[in-house]
Amino acid sequence: MLKVKDIDVFYGDVQVIWGVSFHVKKKEIVSLIGANGAGKSTILKTISGLLRPASGEVLFEGRPIHTIKPFKLIEMGIVHVPEARRLFVEMTVEENLDMGSLKAEAKKRREQTKEMVFELFPRLKERRRQIAGTLSGGEQQMLAIGRGLMSLPRLMMFDEPSLGLAPILVKEIFNVIKRIRDEGTTVLIVEQNVKQTLSIADRAYVLENGRIVMEGTGEEMLRNEHVKTAYLGV
Amino acid sequence: MDAVQVEVLLQTLIAGILLGGLYALIGIGMTLIMGVMKIINLAHGELMMVAMYLAYWLFVLFNIDPYLSVFIAAPLMFFFGMAIQKYLINPVLKVESILPENQVILTVGIGMVLANLATILFTSDYRSVPVEYASDAWYLSDFWRDSPVELSLSVPWSISFLFAVVITVALWFFLTRTDTGKSIRATAQDMDAAVLMGVNVERMRLITFGLGAALVGAAGCLFIPIYYLYPALGGRFTLIAFVITILGGLGSTVGAIIGGLILGIFESLTATYVGMGWAPVGRFAIFIAALIFLPGGVASILRRQRLGK
Numbered sequence: 001m002l003k004v005k006d007i008d009v010f011y012g013d014v015q016v017i018w019g020v021s022f023h024v025k026k027k028e029i030v031s032l033i034g035a036n037g038a039g040k041s042t043i044l045k046t047i048s049g050l051l052r053p054a055s056g057e058v059l060f061e062g063r064p065i066h067t068i069k070p071f072k073l074i075e076m077g078i079v080h081v082p083e084a085r086r087l088f089v090e091m092t093v094e095e096n097l098d099m100g101s102l103k104a105e106a107k108k109r110r111e112q113t114k115e116m117v118f119e120l121f122p123r124l125k126e127r128r129r130q131i132a133g134t135l136s137g138g139e140q141q142m143l144a145i146g147r148g149l150m151s152l153p154r155l156m157m158f159d160e161p162s163l164g165l166a167p168i169l170v171k172e173i174f175n176v177i178k179r180i181r182d183e184g185t186t187v188l189i190v191e192q193n194v195k196q197t198l199s200i201a202d203r204a205y206v207l208e209n210g211r212i213v214m215e216g217t218g219e220e221m222l223r224n225e226h227v228k229t230a231y232l233g234v
Numbered sequence: 235m236d237a238v239q240v241e242v243l244l245q246t247l248i249a250g251i252l253l254g255g256l257y258a259l260i261g262i263g264m265t266l267i268m269g270v271m272k273i274i275n276l277a278h279g280e281l282m283m284v285a286m287y288l289a290y291w292l293f294v295l296f297n298i299d300p301y302l303s304v305f306i307a308a309p310l311m312f313f314f315g316m317a318i319q320k321y322l323i324n325p326v327l328k329v330e331s332i333l334p335e336n337q338v339i340l341t342v343g344i345g346m347v348l349a350n351l352a353t354i355l356f357t358s359d360y361r362s363v364p365v366e367y368a369s370d371a372w373y374l375s376d377f378w379r380d381s382p383v384e385l386s387l388s389v390p391w392s393i394s395f396l397f398a399v400v401i402t403v404a405l406w407f408f409l410t411r412t413d414t415g416k417s418i419r420a421t422a423q424d425m426d427a428a429v430l431m432g433v434n435v436e437r438m439r440l441i442t443f444g445l446g447a448a449l450v451g452a453a454g455c456l457f458i459p460i461y462y463l464y465p466a467l468g469g470r471f472t473l474i475a476f477v478i479t480i481l482g483g484l485g486s487t488v489g490a491i492i493g494g495l496i497l498g499i500f501e502s503l504t505a506t507y508v509g510m511g512w513a514p515v516g517r518f519a520i521f522i523a524a525l526i527f528l529p530g531g532v533a534s535i536l537r538r539q540r541l542g543k
Contacts, residue, residue, distance in 0.1 A: 069434075070430075071433055073432075075432065086427035090419070098416055099420050102432045
């Protein structure tokens with residue numbers, strides 16, 4: 001479904017991604033794991049067009065997407081739930097959800113999808129008229145995910161969805177992500193919370209200093225000695 | 235206080251609110267542009283001046299009432315604003331290496347060109363539109379025979395104010411109820427997130443600049459029956475809009491409305507109790523006071539209240 005081929009990405013003159021290639025198959029949960037600064041977020045930003053690869057290409061269902069305008073990606077069915085949630089903090093919960101369903105197809109089913117999101121996160125329904133900036137961290141993450149779901153995505157990319165959340169919420173968020181996949185959306189997830197991520201991921205890639213150093217299934221990774229010492233603290 | 239003093243105070247407050255409504259309309263345009271573009275549009279008053287000349291000539295040549303001109307001048311200003319954004323500001327935005335301040339300086343230049351073009355074309359004469367209702371007024375005693383105080387309400391001032399209110403309400407509906415309006419607000423709050431949600435940010439910039447120009451253009455038409463017109467008036471109103479934007483809190487629409495009203499009332503009070511010529515002094519005194527004591531503007535109070543609940 002998604003194919004990243006040999007991309008190099010720069011911040012100004014500094015190269016941060018070196019020849020990274022990976023792919024995500026339909027209805028998989030694929031995870032990129034790695035330490036802070038390994039380039040995980042950079043890769044997601046490159047896929048969603050906020051950054052451009054200096055070389056290499058990004059293909060979605062066989063079509064190159066690294067050359068089209070970033071705001072058009074959502075129409076193709078790709079949505080990026082960004083790091084630190086990036087909600088529209090002065091808008092209400094409901095307005096944030098509306099912002100997720102701007103494309104014609106999603107707009108037509110806006111109210112239906114909203115109900116589905118509210119069913120997934122009942123807390124959001126209670127707070128639908130509240131200003132997003134006044135929500136708790138967990139609620140904000142739910143809203144960020146809900147806003148992404150509103151676009152009826154076929155590929156959903158999560159950047160550090162568990163960041164700054166209490167352990168019980170982390171578990172809830174991961175369950176939701178699993179459920180999203182079970183309902184047919186492909187998931188690409190970037191996380192520092194390696195253990196939880198690997199336990200729901202079908203496959204994972206380990207990223208170190210902007211290069212992919214290892215790949216395998218989630219289980220293989222959990223058993224791998226290098227992963228264990230470097231990321232699981234065992 | 236005797237009846238006369240009460241009358242003077244009430245009359246002053248009414249004048250202030252009427253003026254403040256128009257100021258708010260000017261301020262909203264600037265604050266919208268500020269929110270989305272992150273720059274102060276220092277050609278704002280000059281855009282208003284252009285719309286005023288439009289209304290003036292529509293009246294002189296075709297005898298079109300200034301209040302009707304709102305419906306002609308505002309759409310024209312919308313396209314004029316979009317053209318400025320597209321052909322003048324966008325090319326500067328694309329050069330990443332230069333400072334954002336350069337976009338502000340660009341708007342100063344645009345303002346100068348407009349003001350001087352107007353001087354060349356129309357000379358620097360003061361003009362006004364001789365509408366027949368210019369000095370009509372409603373009197374409180376006509377409605378309430380035994381009223382203890384006598385108040386008057388100028389007809390053109392009140393019509394202009396009503397127009398300003400209607401336009402502001404319409405804008406509020408646009409910004410809160412339509413997807414385009416929400417996208418404009420989203421772009422102002424978090425541009426990257428807006429892109430990720432599929433907002434065409436470049437288009438929002440065009441629409442916002444157009445909208446800002448249309449709003450200040452409408453305000454210009456509303457000022458025509460109650461004010462005079464000359465090419466250099468733009469600079470004055472740019473400053474007024476700037477003060478309102480700061481007073482309201484950069485980028486906040488509600489803040490701009492409140493800021494406009496505060497400024498209108500304050501100027502009116504200074505004019506009555508200190509002296510006509512002191513109104514601008516009052517304006518800048520409140521500007522400096524806002525910067526010192528309330529750097530976040532009215533918006534910071536609103537925000538605190540909302541988060542506190």
